Amino acid sequence: MRVLGIVGSIAVANLVGATVVPQYVQEAFSVEDVYESVREVTDLFDDSSESSIFGWPHVPYFLKPGVDSEKIQESITIEQLNETAWDLFDAANKSTKEFGHPTRVIGSKGHWKSIGYILSKLNEHRDYYDISVQSFPALAGKVNSYNLSFVNDGGKVPTAKPFALTPPVKGFVGKVIEVPNLGCDEIDYKxxxxxxxxxALIERGQCPFGKKSNLAGKHGFKAAIIYDNDPLSKNGISGTLEKPTKNTVATIGVSYKEGKVLIAAIELSKNDYSLYFEVDSYVKNVKTKNIIADTKHGxxxxxxxxxxxxxxxxxxxGINDDGSGAISLLTIAKELVHYKINNKVRFAWWAAEEEGLLGSVYYANNLSPEENSKIRLFMDYDMMASPNYEYQVYDANNKDHPEGSEELKNLYIDFYxxxxxxxxxxxxxxxxxxxxFINHGIPSGGIATGAEGINKKNGFPFDQCYHSLCDDVSNLAFDAFLVNTRLIAHSVATYAKSLEGFPERNLNVTAASTSEFPYRGSKLIV
Known part of the structure; x- marks a missing residue:
C-alpha cells in the first residue's frame, strides 16, 4: 500500500504537470516496481474523463522499463489495426464529393484528413515525441481519358496506356514516324x-521516358508513342514522365509486339501511316506535407x-497501399511510448509517394551532411497486408547498397x-x-507483401485491388498485417535498444545515381 500510495501521488502530480519525482522515491524502489504501480493508477484514467484536462496520464520517462521486443510485439493486436484502418477509410471518404469515390491522393480532402488524423494521434504523446511537418511542392496529375486508335476502322491500339504526368492533347489524326536509335539524343531527330x-514512335531504353518525350516535342512532334523493348512484355508500359517541361508532349506506351506492328504498318504504307491520338489530362503543382515524429529521448x-x-x-x-504501412507505424509509435530507449527513433509518414516518391526524396535531398550522418539506418514499410500475400524482404547487400543494408535484410529473415x-x-x-536514402548513402531495408505481381503459389495477383477502388478495409489480410506489424515493432525495438554489431556509417560513400533504379514508385522511368 505504501508503494501504491506514494506512486499514486506521483501519478496525480504528473497529471497536473509536475515532472520532478522525489529522490527518496527513486532510491527506495526499483524502477520496475514503481512502473507497474504507476500503470495501475494511470489505467484508472480515461482520455474522455474530466481528469484529462490536467494533461496526459503518462508515466514519467525515468520510471519506464527498457524497450523489450517481445513485450511490444505482444501489445499489438488485430483490433488496433482494424480500428485504425477504418479511421483511414473514413478519411478517404472526405474526398467522395470531389472525386466521386474515396481517395487519399495528395491535395484531396481525404489526404489532408489522413495527415490531420496521424498528427492528432501523435499529439496524444507529445511528451514522448517531437512532432513536425515538412511542406514541399509536388507535381500531381490525372488522366481522365485517352484514345489511341486506328484510322481505318476506329479500333483501339491494343495495350495502349498513357504515361503518368503526361500533358493533354486534343484529338487529332497524325502521321506516325519511327525515330531511329532510341530517341535519347538530338542527332536521332536531325x-x-x-x-x-x-x-513520334520511339523504342524504350537507354534514357528516361521523360527525356524521349521532351526531345520529341522539341523537334516538332505533337505526341509520342513509346513501345517496350522486352519481347516478353504483353501488357504495355506503366511509366511516368516524372517532370514535364515546356517541350514534353502527350505520351502513350504500348507493348513490344504492338510497336513492331506499327513499324511494319509504317513500312507497308511507305511512310504514310496515321493514327488517331487524344489525351485528356492535367498536371498541376500541389503543396503537401511529410510528417516526422522523433523520440525526445535516445x-x-x-x-x-x-x-x-x-x-x-x-x-x-489505398488502405493496403499504403494505409497498412502507415497504420503499422502509428500503432508502434503509440506502443513505444511505454519504454525507455537508447537510440533515438524517427517515424516518418511520406506524402506524394504515388507521384514518384516525391516526399521521401525531398526529405533525403534536403538533409544536411551532419543530419545525414546521424541516421544509422532507414526501414521502408509499404503494403503490409496484401490479400494474396507472400512475405517479401528486400534483397539488400553491402556491396551494391550502403553498408548495413544486408544486416537489415538478415534481421527480417531471422524473424520470419x-x-x-x-x-x-x-x-x-x-x-x-x-x-x-540509398542514393544518399544511408543503409536501407524493408519488407512488403506484393502488389500487382503474380503469386507463383496460385497464379493470382498478390493484390487484385492494387491501385483500385476496392483497396478498402476488406482488402487487408489481417494475419499478415499482424505478423508484419510485429516484425516492424521487433526491428524498432532491436535497434532502439542497441546498434552493437551494426556497421558504422561510411560517410565517404557518394550518392548513387537515381538512374540505377528502373522505377520511381509504381511507375517505370526508363
Missing part, C-alpha cells in the same frame, strides 16, 4: 522530316529511422524463420521510399 501533327547521434507513405492513388482509398514462415527476396528496383 535526319527526320517532321510534318505538322506528327506522332542518442541523437544514432537515429533509427523508418517510414511509410500517407497518400494513395486517385483511383481508390523464427516464426516458421516462408519468405521471398525481392529487388531494390526503385518502387518505394528507400530510394532517396
Amino acid at each position: 535526319s527526320l522530316v517532321i510534318p505538322k501533327n506528327s506522332i 542518442d541523437p547521434e544514432n537515429i533509427v529511422a523508418l517510414g511509410a507513405h500517407s497518400d494513395s492513388v486517385s483511383d481508390g482509398p 524463420q523464427s516464426q516458421n514462415l516462408t519468405y521471398s527476396l525481392i529487388p531494390f528496383d526503385g518502387r518505394s521510399d528507400y530510394v532517396g
Whole structure:
C-alpha cells in the first residue's frame, strides 16, 4: 500500500504537470516496481474523463522499463489495426464529393484528413515525441481519358496506356514516324522530316521516358508513342514522365509486339501511316506535407529511422497501399511510448509517394551532411497486408547498397524463420521510399507483401485491388498485417535498444545515381 500510495501521488502530480519525482522515491524502489504501480493508477484514467484536462496520464520517462521486443510485439493486436484502418477509410471518404469515390491522393480532402488524423494521434504523446511537418511542392496529375486508335476502322491500339504526368492533347489524326536509335539524343531527330501533327514512335531504353518525350516535342512532334523493348512484355508500359517541361508532349506506351506492328504498318504504307491520338489530362503543382515524429529521448547521434507513405492513388482509398504501412507505424509509435530507449527513433509518414516518391526524396535531398550522418539506418514499410500475400524482404547487400543494408535484410529473415514462415527476396528496383536514402548513402531495408505481381503459389495477383477502388478495409489480410506489424515493432525495438554489431556509417560513400533504379514508385522511368 505504501508503494501504491506514494506512486499514486506521483501519478496525480504528473497529471497536473509536475515532472520532478522525489529522490527518496527513486532510491527506495526499483524502477520496475514503481512502473507497474504507476500503470495501475494511470489505467484508472480515461482520455474522455474530466481528469484529462490536467494533461496526459503518462508515466514519467525515468520510471519506464527498457524497450523489450517481445513485450511490444505482444501489445499489438488485430483490433488496433482494424480500428485504425477504418479511421483511414473514413478519411478517404472526405474526398467522395470531389472525386466521386474515396481517395487519399495528395491535395484531396481525404489526404489532408489522413495527415490531420496521424498528427492528432501523435499529439496524444507529445511528451514522448517531437512532432513536425515538412511542406514541399509536388507535381500531381490525372488522366481522365485517352484514345489511341486506328484510322481505318476506329479500333483501339491494343495495350495502349498513357504515361503518368503526361500533358493533354486534343484529338487529332497524325502521321506516325519511327525515330531511329532510341530517341535519347538530338542527332536521332536531325535526319527526320517532321510534318505538322506528327506522332513520334520511339523504342524504350537507354534514357528516361521523360527525356524521349521532351526531345520529341522539341523537334516538332505533337505526341509520342513509346513501345517496350522486352519481347516478353504483353501488357504495355506503366511509366511516368516524372517532370514535364515546356517541350514534353502527350505520351502513350504500348507493348513490344504492338510497336513492331506499327513499324511494319509504317513500312507497308511507305511512310504514310496515321493514327488517331487524344489525351485528356492535367498536371498541376500541389503543396503537401511529410510528417516526422522523433523520440525526445535516445542518442541523437544514432537515429533509427523508418517510414511509410500517407497518400494513395486517385483511383481508390489505398488502405493496403499504403494505409497498412502507415497504420503499422502509428500503432508502434503509440506502443513505444511505454519504454525507455537508447537510440533515438524517427517515424516518418511520406506524402506524394504515388507521384514518384516525391516526399521521401525531398526529405533525403534536403538533409544536411551532419543530419545525414546521424541516421544509422532507414526501414521502408509499404503494403503490409496484401490479400494474396507472400512475405517479401528486400534483397539488400553491402556491396551494391550502403553498408548495413544486408544486416537489415538478415534481421527480417531471422524473424520470419523464427516464426516458421516462408519468405521471398525481392529487388531494390526503385518502387518505394528507400530510394532517396540509398542514393544518399544511408543503409536501407524493408519488407512488403506484393502488389500487382503474380503469386507463383496460385497464379493470382498478390493484390487484385492494387491501385483500385476496392483497396478498402476488406482488402487487408489481417494475419499478415499482424505478423508484419510485429516484425516492424521487433526491428524498432532491436535497434532502439542497441546498434552493437551494426556497421558504422561510411560517410565517404557518394550518392548513387537515381538512374540505377528502373522505377520511381509504381511507375517505370526508363
